[in-house]
Amino acid sequence: MKIYVPMDSAAKALGADDVAAAIIAEAASRGLEIELIRNGTRGMIWLEPLVEIDRGAGRVGYGPVLPADVPALLDGTLKGLGRVEQIPFFARQTRLTFARCGVTDPLNLDDYQAHGGLAGLRRAAGLSSTEIVEEVTQSGLRGRGGAGFPTGIKWNTVRQAEADQKYIVCNADEGDSGTFADRVIMEGDPFCLIEGMAIAGLGVGATKGYIYLRSEYPDAIRVMQEAVRIARANGVLGADVLGAGRAFDMEIRVGAGAYVCGEETSLLNSLEGKRGVVRAKPPLPALQGFLGKPTVVNNVISLATVPVILEKGAQHYADFGLGRSRGTIPVQIAGNVKHGGLFETAFGMPLGELVLDIAGGTASGRPVKAVQVGGPLGAYMPLERFDTPFGYEEFDGAGGLIGHAGMVVFDDSADMLQMARFAMEFCAVESCGKCTPCRIGAVRGVETIDRIAAGDPGAIPLLTDLCETMTDGSLCALGGFTPYPVMSALTHFPEDFATAKEAAE
Amino acid sequence: MRAIISDHLHLEGALLPILHALQNACGRIPQEATPLIADALNISKAEVHGVISFYHDFREVPAGRHVVKICRAEACQAVGGNALAEAALARLGVEWHGTTGNGAVTLEPVYCLGLCACGPAAMVDGKVHGRVDEVRMAKLLAEAGA
Ligand SMILES: Cc1cc2nc3c(=O)[nH]c(=O)nc-3n(C[C@H](O)[C@H](O)[C@H](O)COP(=O)(O)O)c2cc1C
Ligand code: SF4
Ligand code: FES
Numbered sequence: 044m045k046i047y048v049p050m051d052s053a054a055k056a057l058g059a060d061d062v063a064a065a066i067i068a069e070a071a072s073r074g075l076e077i078e079l080i081r082n083g084t085r086g087m088i089w090l091e092p093l094v095e096i097d098r099g100a101g102r103v104g105y106g107p108v109l110p111a112d113v114p115a116l117l118d119g120t121l122k123g124l125g126r127v128e129q130i131p132f133f134a135r136q137t138r139l140t141f142a143r144c145g146v147t148d149p150l151n152l153d154d155y156q157a158h159g160g161l162a163g164l165r166r167a168a169g170l171s172s173t174e175i176v177e178e179v180t181q182s183g184l185r186g187r188g189g190a191g192f193p194t195g196i197k198w199n200t201v202r203q204a205e206a207d208q209k210y211i212v213c214n215a216d217e218g219d220s221g222t223f224a225d226r227v228i229m230e231g232d233p234f235c236l237i238e239g240m241a242i243a244g245l246g247v248g249a250t251k252g253y254i255y256l257r258s259e260y261p262d263a264i265r266v267m268q269e270a271v272r273i274a275r276a277n278g279v280l281g282a283d284v285l286g287a288g289r290a291f292d293m294e295i296r297v298g299a300g301a302y303v304c305g306e307e308t309s310l311l312n313s314l315e316g317k318r319g320v321v322r323a324k325p326p327l328p329a330l331q332g333f334l335g336k337p338t339v340v341n342n343v344i345s346l347a348t349v350p351v352i353l354e355k356g357a358q359h360y361a362d363f364g365l366g367r368s369r370g371t372i373p374v375q376i377a378g379n380v381k382h383g384g385l386f387e388t389a390f391g392m393p394l395g396e397l398v399l400d401i402a403g404g405t406a407s408g409r410p411v412k413a414v415q416v417g418g419p420l421g422a423y424m425p426l427e428r429f430d431t432p433f434g435y436e437e438f439d440g441a442g443g444l445i446g447h448a449g450m451v452v453f454d455d456s457a458d459m460l461q462m463a464r465f466a467m468e469f470c471a472v473e474s475c476g477k478c479t480p481c482r483i484g485a486v487r488g489v490e491t492i493d494r495i496a497a498g499d500p501g502a503i504p505l506l507t508d509l510c511e512t513m514t515d516g517s518l519c520a521l522g523g524f525t526p527y528p529v530m531s532a533l534t535h536f537p538e539d540f541a542t543a544k545e546a547a548e
Numbered sequence: 549m550r551a552i553i554s555d556h557l558h559l560e561g562a563l564l565p566i567l568h569a570l571q572n573a574c575g576r577i578p579q580e581a582t583p584l585i586a587d588a589l590n591i592s593k594a595e596v597h598g599v600i601s602f603y604h605d606f607r608e609v610p611a612g613r614h615v616v617k618i619c620r621a622e623a624c625q626a627v628g629g630n631a632l633a634e635a636a637l638a639r640l641g642v643e644w645h646g647t648t649g650n651g652a653v654t655l656e657p658v659y660c661l662g663l664c665a666c667g668p669a670a671m672v673d674g675k676v677h678g679r680v681d682e683v684r685m686a687k688l689l690a691e692a693g694a
């Protein structure tokens with residue numbers, strides 16, 4: 044009998060380690076022979092710890108499981124969820140990037156290969172660098188880190204650059220609130236990221252890679268370090284990748300708690316051992332990146348999607364999606380929701396369907412008030428915008444952005460003035476300090492919002508002006524996009540900016 | 549300290565790995581380390597200091613015996629994170645980054661732990677906790693000796 048208990052940190056945060064220990068103890072006391080596998084998460088976080096038992100006829104789920112449930116679990120009397128693949132939240136997904144996540148043992152390379160792993164890298168090893176880059180370009184893959192820049196075009200710039208050394212840098216800084224897709228894949232299918240980086244290396248002629256992984260993710264750091272060690276020991280990384288005669292190796296580097304280091308040039312400075320200050324562009328990192336050498340900087344999900352593109356072909360990937368948003372996107376459903384977790388789907392699903400149907404509305408049972416999409420620099424979308432389909436251009440047209448595809452749901456108890464204040468406060472805390480509108484403007488923003496809260500309606504135009512200055516005068520999106528949450532809160536929820544004044548009258 | 553520094557000198561961009569290793573070993577970045585690092589990397593002391601002070605993670609004064617981090621970001625706020633944080637601050641009688649009088653607990657804010665679908669989230673000495681309510685938090689703080 045195989046029993047799966049996730050080792051994903053969300054599952055651990057909800058007690059998975061205690062459940063695993065209870066299963067081992069109970070099985071031992073019964074003399075029951077079991078194989079316990081610590082898998083990644085299936086992404087249905089509200090069911091974690093989600094235990095799966097395979098008695099020979101498929102994997103049946105149970106969850107959330109408490110240690111006290113374990114005797115009944117092993118008796119077969121605990122009420123189950125049926126076949127995991129048939130749980131509607133799971134069955135409705137299109138899992139390409141996350142196909143193996145939650146299915147396999149994350150650190151078992153044989154298991155990885157038995158589920159399609161390394162097929163993409165094997166194919167890439169037989170292609171020229173031009174052909175590899177062309178495949179990624181044809182897939183329509185765009186950067187999942189936020190800006191949505193076409194990955195193939197970026198790779199081609201690096202491929203064509205002449206240099207004695209090029210680098211692949213994976214941006215695993217995932218600082219946006221409401222996002223956890225990078226963490227989930229690094230903990231649940233780390234070889235997939237390694238494979239994607241190796242393919243990128245072959246594609247652009249880079250022999251060295253770095254994963255810049257935030258220090259707030261100690262579990263992901265441990266899993267990735269172990270996976271790199273295993274990959275190297277098995278010839279997936281090293282002087283002769285898969286025996287193809289080309290070299291690629293990588294290291295994990297740990298961040299130090301600065302949100303701005305997710306910005307690619309700040310990240311490169313940090314990786315070089317400097318303060319994480321944003322660099323002016325040009326030069327593009329693709330031409331002068333890490334240590335001044337041509338460098339691909341890509342998000343975890345962008346890179347982890349490359350293996351399936353090479354395995355199944357560009358067309359297979361490009362056949363999913365909407366408009367210029369091709370393929371799938373792992374939507375991360377967070378905040379006040381009934382069914383929180385990771386939902387990978389083809390681009391195009393309307394926001395309202397994701398919030399009200401897939402996520403099941405709020406956990407509190409109160410009406411939904413707003414959804415912040417795209418992290419702390421993303422707009423608060425009101426109910427009136429719920430028909431917006433999930434796509435880069437579509438969200439842009441609705442005054443928002445997808446960013447890293449995190450979705451934070453708030454019920455009607457949320458005070459949007461306070462959320463706008465928080466956005467300014469966050470910008471002030473995390474600013475790299477290079478431009479005045481961001482460094483000083485954000486501090487003024489907090490003060491101005493406090494004046495509005497105190498009943499000064501004259502401060503509202505000041506806030507609007509300040510946001511314009513920040514938008515126009517900031518070098519990067521931290522200062523430049525903080526106006527998105529602030530202005531969307533003000534525009535869509537004016538009543539929250541008027542309450543204090545009315546109360547005073 | 550010299551050994552820790554020289555262990556990392558072969559790395560490209562060695563400074564952050566050195567600082568992390570020093571902080572792991574000493575619980576802080578000792579002031580005496582700055583000239584040693586500057587010397588080893590052939591950069592100025594001011595530069596080393598600038599890097600240490602830029603990042604939230606590095607501390608020059610030691611933390612308490614346990615470090616409790618509470619997520620203050622939006623997804624946790626949506627499920628009561630602010631009230632949880634306020635209660636913890638009040639219970640310990642400290643401000644953010646403060647350490648309890650008995651030296652047991654330092655309370656740090658953190659902006660997202662990637663546990664946004666099971667907030668409010670917290671981390672105690674690198675161990676994650678989800679759906680933390682005031683009762684759970686009180687228990688965690690008590691276990692930490694606060
Ligand atoms: C303040 C700020 C924070 C960012 N944080 C991240 C991050 O955590 N992860 C990420 O992949 N991209 C982040 N980005 C975007 C990166 O600058 C860059 O666009 C991305 O890493 C490119 O990879 P992609 O093309 O694969 O998306 C951030 C940008 C800004 C301005
Ligand atoms: S906008 Fe802010 S974070 Fe970005 S470069 Fe300017 S000061 Fe730095
Ligand atoms: S917002 Fe709190 S864990 Fe992500």
